[in-house]
Amino acid sequence: xxxxxxxxxxxxxxxxxxxxxxxxxxxxxxxxxxxxxxxxxxxxxxxxxxxxxxxxxxxxxxxxxxxxxxxxxxxxxxxxxxxxxxxxxxxxxxxxxxxxxxxxxxxxxxxxxxxxxxxxxxxxxxxxxxxxxxxxxxxxxxxxxxxxxxxxxxxxxxxxxxxxxxxxxxxxxxxxxxxxxxxxxxxxxxx
Numbered sequence: 047x048x049x050x051x052x053x054x055x056x057x058x059x060x061x062x063x064x065x066x067x068x069x070x071x072x073x074x075x076x077x078x079x080x081x082x083x084x085x086x087x088x089x090x091x092x093x094x095x096x097x098x099x100x101x102x103x104x105x106x107x108x109x110x111x112x113x114x115x116x117x118x119x120x121x122x123x124x125x126x127x128x129x130x131x132x133x134x135x136x137x138x139x140x141x142x143x144x145x146x147x148x149x150x151x152x153x154x155x156x157x158x159x160x161x162x163x164x165x166x167x168x169x170x171x172x173x174x175x176x177x178x179x180x181x182x183x184x185x186x187x188x189x190x191x192x193x194x195x196x197x198x199x200x201x202x203x204x205x206x207x208x209x210x211x212x213x214x215x216x217x218x219x220x221x222x223x224x225x226x227x228x229x230x231x232x233x234x235x236x237x
Contacts, residue, residue, distance in 0.1 A: 078105045078150060081129070089138040097133040099148055107131040110147040160188045160233045163212070171221055178217045181231045186211040194227045 082100035089095035109116040109124055109131075116133070118124050123134040131150075135142055164182035171177040183190075192199040192207060199216070201207045206217040214231055 078103045089135070089142075091138055091140070093138055095135040095138050095142075097135075097146065097148075099131045101129050101131070101150065104129055105150040108149050109133050110145075110149070111142075112144040113147075158185065160185045166229065166231060173222060174220050176217055176219055177221055178215050179229055179231075180213060180215040183212045183214065183233065188212065188214075188233050190214050191232055192216050193230045193232065194225075 078101040080099060081102050082098075085098075087095060087097070104126075107124070107126055109122075116122055116124065121136045123132075123136070125132045125134070131148060133146070133148070160183040162181055163184050164180070166179055166181045169177065169179075187209075190209070192205070199205050199207075204219050206219065208215045208217075216229065216231070218225055
């Protein structure tokens with residue numbers, strides 16, 4: 047979105063708006079659209095001005111003045127709340143006249159599913175001897191949880207759960223016969 051501003055009798059007027067959209071075409075995501083365009087507004091020199099635009103979905107907003115990227119400062123404050131983007135100009139002066147552009151980037155990157163690169167191995171253990179089960183995912187930092195049968199396990203005195211990059215482990219302290227069963231490790235996204 048572009049806002050063309052000019053100085054006229056020590057005031058700032060918004061004359062026109064134009065939409066610029068940068069988006070990724072991957073996936074089935076729909077690009078954001080403007081649901082409330084910028085409105086013509088006026089500011090008195092020394093006063094304040096707030097430029098507001100509302101999009102159909104949250105997206106990353108960039109503001110430009112005369113082609114230069116703007117950053118928040120003592121006079122310019124860039125903010126985003128949900129679908130609303132704002133540029134607040136404090137103490138408006140003639141130097142604020144120019145072409146203001148608002149562009150956004152809505153990027154949809156489909157998640158690469160985590161896959162097991164090392165499966166859990168069945169084992170027999172002696173009662174009372176600690177045992178460690180481990181598996182490895184194709185991606186580091188996968189959010190995971192352990193189950194025995196249908197029961198979700200929680201870390202505590204008997205169960206020590208660790209993750210080091212893509213390696214996941216469960217140590218059972220002092221296993222008893224009632225600990226026998228099918229143990230599984232699940233990626234939160236697929237379970």
